[in-house]
Amino acid sequence: MLEMGSTLSSSPSSRVVAATTTTIKKTIEIAQNNKQYIIRDGLRFVIPYWLDFSTGCRDRWIRRKVFEVYRSEFPYFSEQYLKKAFELGRLKQNNKVIHDLDTVMEKNKSITHRVHFHEKPIYNRNINILYDEKDLLVVDKPPSFPIHPCGRYRKNSLTFILEEAGYNNLHTVHRLDHSTSGVLMIARDKKVAQSIVNMINTRENTIGKYYLSIVKGNFGKENLTTSGFYEEAQVVQCDTKVYCKDHKKGIWSASDELGTFDALTFYCPIAYNKEENISLVMCKPITGRTHQIRIHLEALGFPISNDFFYNREFVKEMEMKEKPNEAPASNTILSCNSEQNTLKRKDIDITDNNETKENCLQQAKKKQKCENVNEENTATGKRKTTGKKFEDEESKVQEYEDVCVNCNPFYSAMQPFEENTPLCIFLHSWRYELTDEWTFETPVPSWVFEKFPAIDSRNEESLRQKLIRIKDIMTQTSSTKD
Numbered sequence: 001m002l003e004m005g006s007t008l009s010s011s012p013s014s015r016v017v018a019a020t021t022t023t024i025k026k027t028i029e030i031a032q033n034n035k036q037y038i039i040r041d042g043l044r045f046v047i048p049y050w051l052d053f054s055t056g057c058r059d060r061w062i063r064r065k066v067f068e069v070y071r072s073e074f075p076y077f078s079e080q081y082l083k084k085a086f087e088l089g090r091l092k093q094n095n096k097v098i099h100d101l102d103t104v105m106e107k108n109k110s111i112t113h114r115v116h117f118h119e120k121p122i123y124n125r126n127i128n129i130l131y132d133e134k135d136l137l138v139v140d141k142p143p144s145f146p147i148h149p150c151g152r153y154r155k156n157s158l159t160f161i162l163e164e165a166g167y168n169n170l171h172t173v174h175r176l177d178h179s180t181s182g183v184l185m186i187a188r189d190k191k192v193a194q195s196i197v198n199m200i201n202t203r204e205n206t207i208g209k210y211y212l213s214i215v216k217g218n219f220g221k222e223n224l225t226t227s228g229f230y231e232e233a234q235v236v237q238c239d240t241k242v243y244c245k246d247h248k249k250g251i252w253s254a255s256d257e258l259g260t261f262d263a264l265t266f267y268c269p270i271a272y273n274k275e276e277n278i279s280l281v282m283c284k285p286i287t288g289r290t291h292q293i294r295i296h297l298e299a300l301g302f303p304i305s306n307d308f309f310y311n312r313e314f315v316k317e318m319e320m321k322e323k324p325n326e327a328p329a330s331n332t333i334l335s336c337n338s339e340q341n342t343l344k345r346k347d348i349d350i351t352d353n354n355e356t357k358e359n360c361l362q363q364a365k366k367k368q369k370c371e372n373v374n375e376e377n378t379a380t381g382k383r384k385t386t387g388k389k390f391e392d393e394e395s396k397v398q399e400y401e402d403v404c405v406n407c408n409p410f411y412s413a414m415q416p417f418e419e420n421t422p423l424c425i426f427l428h429s430w431r432y433e434l435t436d437e438w439t440f441e442t443p444v445p446s447w448v449f450e451k452f453p454a455i456d457s458r459n460e461e462s463l464r465q466k467l468i469r470i471k472d473i474m475t476q477t478s479s480t481k482d
Contacts (some may be wrong), residue, residue: 024140024443028127028165035394036155043121043423046155048406049396051117054110061105066091066098069105070113076405078413084403090114116404120152123423127161130183130440136196137167137186140442143424146178153178155393159186173197174288179422182211182429183440199434204286205479208433210471211283211293212270212444214426214451215302216311219279220269227274228454233470235477236267238296242289251309252291254299263289265296266478268470271452278305280452282430282467284474293427306422426451431471 030044031037038045061069067086070077077085089097092112105111122144131138139158146153149160159170170186171193187193200207220230241259245251254263264286271280279302283293294310297303303311308318405412424447431441444464449457456462 024128024130025132026129028129028139028162030124030126030161031164032124033394036397039124042124044124044156045121046119047397047399048116048118048401048404049393049398050114051154051396052112052114054112056110057105057107062107064105065101066093066103066105066111067101075413078405078411081403081405081411081413084411085113088403116398116401116407117154118152118404118406119154119156121423122153122156127158128442130442131438133188135187135189135192136438137162137170137188138440139184139186141176141181141184141429143179143181147172147175147184158184162186174200176429177291177425177427179425180427180429181424181445182442183432184429185432185434185438185440196434200288204288208431208439208471208475209285209429210431210433210467210474211285212428212430212448212467213281213283213293213297214305214447215279215281215297216305216313217277217279217302218272219267219281219302220272227272227452229271229466230269233268233473235474236300237264237477238267238300239264240296240299242292242295244290250290252289252295254295261287261289263287263292263296265293266474267297267300268474270467270470271455273452273454276305276451278451280448280455282470282474283427284471284478286478294425304426306425307427308422308425430467 032039032044036047036049038047061073067082070082071079083101085091086099086101089099090113091098093103093106094109095112123142125142127142127145128140129137130140139162141147141158145156145158145161147158149157154160159172162170167188169188169190171188171190173185173187173193173196176182176184185196187196219236220232221234238254240254240263241256241261242252242254242263243258243260245253266284266286268282268284269279270282273279281297281302283297285292291309294304294307298307298310303314305311306314308315401407403411426447428442428445430444431439433439444460444467448463449455
């Protein structure tokens, strides 16, 4: 059900929070060691390195050939690559090298695959610390940073970077998508982590989560003839159920008929840009479903303007572009298989099928060192723990490897398919009210001022006070819906 409601022109007095954290305590500079990283066009690339991926034998794999399992489950690895990998001893079963292509998968036996690992780039941005005590660390997560090592990310993940900076024993208690920025709490003690998780799960209606987003269209009822702030704070409610539409791609959708999970989000328009036909909107999710804010905005007809999953017009624009990755603020789209925790590469640059291996190899070697760091499809199982022996990482670095699906197009099985998707979407976790003691707030993201010239960046405190008033209105409105 979609519901419009609660138009309020005045707001209650702002709740006084005892220890609201709105200032940056310190900044963590991300490592730029030229032996492991390359900074280019505002992005941090990890120089490729060797990494072992281990996975157990799933029930459907039992008694199937290892070679066949890799070909069917991980199609990014071509037949010619896998044959060469077997020959070179890169695959092991229970730590024993296997060369025989007829080796079968066995229950309770693990498979380890040594790969020449290419990570996805992230923005070359430092990490601002909002709160730093013995029990809790709170950061303003930059866009493009995944929270922890997964899929195509390891060294370019937030927790890995924090551990490099000396923060150990980190426990994530909630999530933000890699393309989303803003408040992120990380417990520094296992018991504290469990306590916060229990609080989040049992107090959905009392915890305040406030996001800022830019959506396509005029979100407010007011028929604005010029750009500027909306005069009235009109709260919009969406409680359409959600469901996973595509498990392989990790795409969700909203439908009361097909939905399997309850979801509730409140929205309130803040400002409008008539020239670009976009609105600045505050979002308050009550439940915490995957991509909830994004799919409810799509259901309302106002998708996030640069959402590469849920804004169909934006996706079409990307597909029409002939030269992806022209802008540094772009990246390739991922398809995530949640069951197998695998990632399928879609930005592969390979030659025509009738070209020879020698031609492919020549093409690959012409590339400047690490100038094209592309995606890779790997089975992610047990990973080496981050935060330990960082000095050993340099010994694993190798910029080019002949038998690699990224370095040498000859070994790639996928056809050319590139998309120009952002490292950042216009969705920012601005404020998180866990308790009166633990309430955290970030500065307003720069894209708000870039996209809404009518908002004066020189008077950010005035904007903040307006956001606080809108937040209070949304809090009052959502509490009456309980």
